[in-house]
Amino acid sequence: MTLDYEFLAPPRIVFGWGRRRELGALAQTLGRRAFAVLGSCTLQQNGTWDQLAALLQQAGVEPIVAASISREPEVTDVDQLVAQLRERQACSSDFLLALGGGAAIDLAKAAAAVVTNRHGSSVRDFLEGVGKGLQVSEPPLPMLAMPTTGGTGTEATKNAVISLDDPPVKKSIRSPLMVPRVVLVDPELSVSVPPATTAWTGMDALTQLIESYICRFARPIPQALAIHGLQLALPMVREAVRDGTSRPAREAMAHAALLSGLALANSGLGFAHGVAAALGVFAKVPHGLACALMLPVALAVNRVVAEKPLADLARATLPVAALNDAGAADAFVDHLGTLCKDLNVPTRLSEVGVRPEQLDDLVRGSRGNSMNGNPRQLDDAELKEILEARL
Ligand SMILES: [Zn+2]
Known part of the structure; x- marks a missing residue:
């Protein structure tokens, strides 16, 4: 192994049991509207999302549920979310909030990047090895990732894995710009998994x-x-x-x-x-x-x-x-x-x-x-x- 490397990590990682209660203060640093991508029905049914939405509102941040996903994300999921973000004129004073496992976080990461990179018409254009080979050159919308399943670690990475039908493959959209701005890991959120x-x-x-x-x-x-x-x-x-x-x-x-x-x-x-x-x-x-x-x-x-x-x-x-x-x-x-x-x-x-x-x-x-x-x-x-x- 040679000593020759780069190291990329989210600029702010907040880790701790119960620290989801700090969401409001963290969200304030990112924008005024939080477009939420939710991954687990349980977190909506057991009231977790409602509590988090209340914390956002108390901090003067408007919570907007933009998508829910319970399987691994596909091209159409990303494109639909991007269309919705554009319709609502999401801009750099807004941010994506992903709450869930790898699927929710990857969907949010991909959409946050595609929405600001208007030289592509679909996430497919940015996927490695299958699309037009377009690069993410504009900074994505800011992103706050809250992982809940204790598994994928995608909250800390620079890529999002997206499934395609034709050809049937899973490929990544990848850029150092895609690392989430804030990662909030509250292990207590995983007790219902x-x-x-x-x-x-x-x-x-x-x-x-x-x-x-x-x-x-x-x-x-x-x-x-x-x-x-x-x-x-x-x-x-x-x-x-x-x-x-x-x-x-x-x-x-x-x-x-x-x-x-x-x-x-x-x-x-x-x-x-x-x-x-x-x-x-x-x-x-x-x-x-x-x-x-x-x-x-x-x-x-x-x-x-x-x-x-x-x-x-x-x-x-x-x-x-x-x-x-x-x-x-x-x-x-x-x-x-x-x-x-x-x-x-x-x-x-x-x-x-x-x-x-x-x-x-x-x-x-x-x-x-x-x-x-x-x-x-x-x-x-x-x-x-x-x-x-x-x-
Ligand atoms: Zn893995």
């Missing part, structure tokens, strides 16, 4: 921490953050699933997710995220579940070329001081395999609905930014063979 979602989003965060650490583009600050995140999340993920109201578990997972976002945005990812994108498109597998399913495979695939970094991770998180690199790396791979089993993560692609005739599509759909960061380079035939063995 159900156990299965907690398990999957938790595994997404763990996968992001591990893949960014062993990535071909690994860098020193992301690696330090990844180790810290794994030390927090590995001992706590089972507890967060078992008892959703556990404050230490929810705090650990929310913090690990934030660190995973900071890490991946400044290094990269790998095999599990590459294949997870394809599983999302062709088998509609939720992102966190797809990552959880692919993490043990990614570790097995990369074990031969990433023994040292995997041993480093083992030494930082497990009692393996007596073992050499090979033994420590094996212990880390085994530990993650056991964790996936304990969390009832499926082990076979057929369990999430993948059919043999989809393998070529999966191989094609796995290529992109994430797979480019994988430590072991795989050609299409190797990748197909690996996936076929897991059918």
Whole structure:
């Protein structure tokens, strides 16, 4: 690893149990109207959104619900939100407020960028590898991100992942200008997340921490953050699933997710995220579940070329001081395999609905930014063979 890097992070991160009550003061620094993108029905049904809207009003900020989304965002979702923002003449004295998981935050990030970059007519024009290759050159509308699921870390990244139908792929709109201005993480907001979602989003965060650490583009600050995140999340993920109201578990997972976002945005990812994108498109597998399913495979695939970094991770998180690199790396791979089993993560692609005739599509759909960061380079035939063995 060479000491040659940039590090990009949100300018203001506010983290703490119950700190959503500071929303009004934070919002005042961003604008006079808050266009909200809401991700979870629960947060609307249990009164959380009403409380937050009241805090905004008390601070003299007008809350406007602009969109709700309960699945991963598609091109039409972004374009519709952009049209609505333009109709309401959203400008730089307004801002986007995303409250939810990765879907809500990515939808808001993409719309905030497209609405001010009028040289494109659709978010599609800005998506890497499929659109017109347009760049986000104008500053997006300011954005305040409030993650609620303790998983994706997208509140800290410079891209938004959007699904397309034609061709069927997930691609990113990406720019350093897209990093949210304010990130407000209140782990208490995640107590209503159900156990299965907690398990999957938790595994997404763990996968992001591990893949960014062993990535071909690994860098020193992301690696330090990844180790810290794994030390927090590995001992706590089972507890967060078992008892959703556990404050230490929810705090650990929310913090690990934030660190995973900071890490991946400044290094990269790998095999599990590459294949997870394809599983999302062709088998509609939720992102966190797809990552959880692919993490043990990614570790097995990369074990031969990433023994040292995997041993480093083992030494930082497990009692393996007596073992050499090979033994420590094996212990880390085994530990993650056991964790996936304990969390009832499926082990076979057929369990999430993948059919043999989809393998070529999966191989094609796995290529992109994430797979480019994988430590072991795989050609299409190797990748197909690996996936076929897991059918
Ligand atoms: Zn992820």
